[in-house]
Amino acid sequence: MKRSLIDSFNYAVSGIIQSIKTEKNMLIHYIIAIGVLGLSLFFDFSRLEFLILLFAIALVLTLEMINTAIEKTIDMITKDYHPLARIVKDIAAGAVLIAAVNALIVGYLLFFDRLSAFSEIIFMKIRRSPIHLTFISLLLVILFTIGLKAKYYRGRGTHFQGGTVSGHSAIAFCIATIISFLVENILVVTLAYGLAFLVGESRVEGKIHTAIEVTLGAVLGILVAILAFQIIN
Numbered sequence: 001m002k003r004s005l006i007d008s009f010n011y012a013v014s015g016i017i018q019s020i021k022t023e024k025n026m027l028i029h030y031i032i033a034i035g036v037l038g039l040s041l042f043f044d045f046s047r048l049e050f051l052i053l054l055f056a057i058a059l060v061l062t063l064e065m066i067n068t069a070i071e072k073t074i075d076m077i078t079k080d081y082h083p084l085a086r087i088v089k090d091i092a093a094g095a096v097l098i099a100a101v102n103a104l105i106v107g108y109l110l111f112f113d114r115l116s117a118f119s120e121i122i123f124m125k126i127r128r129s130p131i132h133l134t135f136i137s138l139l140l141v142i143l144f145t146i147g148l149k150a151k152y153y154r155g156r157g158t159h160f161q162g163g164t165v166s167g168h169s170a171i172a173f174c175i176a177t178i179i180s181f182l183v184e185n186i187l188v189v190t191l192a193y194g195l196a197f198l199v200g201e202s203r204v205e206g207k208i209h210t211a212i213e214v215t216l217g218a219v220l221g222i223l224v225a226i227l228a229f230q231i232i233n
Contacts, residue, residue, distance in 0.1 A: 019065050026064050029100075033057045036107060043114045053110055056103040063099045067092040108190070115186055141167075141174045141224045166209040169217030170224075172196035177225035196221075 019026045040053060070092045074085045176192040183189065200214040209217075 015065070019068050023064070023068050025096075026061075026068065029060050029064055033061065039111070043111070045110065049110055052106060056099075056106040060096070060099045060103045063096045067096050112186060141170045141221050164213060164216065165220060166200065166203050166214045166217035168203055169196070169200040169209070169214045170221040172199035172221065173218040174221030174225045177222045181225070 020030050021027075036053070036057065040050065045053070071089055074088060078085060173193075173196045176189075176196040179192040180189040196218070200218055203209040203214050204211050
């Protein structure tokens with residue numbers, strides 16, 4: 001009996017690990033879950049708030065695994081296109097989307113006031129920085145991007161088509177970071193980073209850049225903005 005329970009536990013853990021290793025969306029949800037839980041340690045959540053946060057995270061991960069299981073089952077049954085198979089997959093994916101949107105709203109409501117107060121303390125000095133630092137930051141991002149594209153040019157297309165670093169993502173996230181320094185409304189900051197994320201996602205969706213290249217561009221833009229407003233000022 002004990003061995004059976006242990007085997008069931010091992011199979012369950014193996015399923016979780018397998019889904020993380022083979023499914024990109026599951027990996028993304030997993031990384032975000034770790035980040036959110038780690039961030040929650042720095043805030044004074046009540047027991048109820050923490051339970052709501054845990055439930056939202058668990059719901060997303062669980063539905064993503066169910067969605068994966070459904071897709072694998074359908075692929076095992078038939079390899080041919082079937083309209084009903086497509087509907088089943090779309091419904092399962094829709095369930096994950098609803099859970100993800102719910103988790104996003106829960107996280108925003110729980111962290112909004114706390115992050116707003118935190119940003120007031122951290123960014124007060126940076127918000128008083130001269131406006132010309134905005135243009136310096138953007139110029140530095142453009143120059144760094146051009147330099148990296150020139151150095152790591154792939155030899156196909158043009159220098160501005162693809163490349164090791166996504167210039168669009170770098171500029172978008174640089175602007176979003178600058179906005180976070182200059183405004184006091186965390187909703188505006190969230191929307192700015194949301195738009196920057198959409199810019200990066202569009203570069204991947206259009207097969208112009210890989211996810212890694214977009215991520216490198218985002219990191220470059222954020223770091224340049226922070227360094228410009230901290231060091232130059």
